[in-house]
Amino acid sequence: MFTVTYFDDSHLFYEQAHHLWEAAETRNNLIMGLALHLQSDLHAYGDATPLMALVRDETGEIRASALMTPPFALVVQSEPLNKPALEVLADALISSGWRLPGVNCVDEVSDCFADMWQEKTGQLARRIVNLRAYELRQVLPIDYPTAK
Secondary structure, three states: OOEEEEOOOHHHHHHHHHHHHHHOHHHHHHHHHHHHHHHHOOOOOOOOOOEEEEEEOOOOOEEEEEEEOOOOOEEEEOOOOOHHHHHHHHHHHHHOOOOOOOEEOOHHHHHHHHHHHHHHHOOOOOOOOOOOOOOOOOOOOOOOOOOO
16 A cells, blocks of 8 residues: 655655665656755746655655656656556556656656556657766776976
8 A cells, every 4th residue: 555645845855755865866866956956946947836746655665756847757766666656656646637748767667657657648658868877986096197
């Protein structure tokens, strides 16, 4: 059993989810960066109210998160991939009347969610852009030549 919680308060949304995003920051940098920016200006990306949602399981653990700043694509996070949580999210968005221009995130999550969305709504889903994120894990010291 999953529950979807929508947020009007960007601070509360960030406060409840940032620990998940930070645990895999490279994979979640988009949703985390957007959520951070919305704390200073809720309408930084347009006049429409952003969608901010968390999906929790019966123990209260967050299994998926979503953020959309219309007219831009929905950013979805679910790590590890939790298909039932994403399905509950999709159903909740549909029943709330949300229309999605696209979905963005790590490929296995976005592909899974897009397939579910297409099946439930009939809206065509197709991959348009493949993006990559790089992570610096180590800085190697450089030996500089001595001055003469």
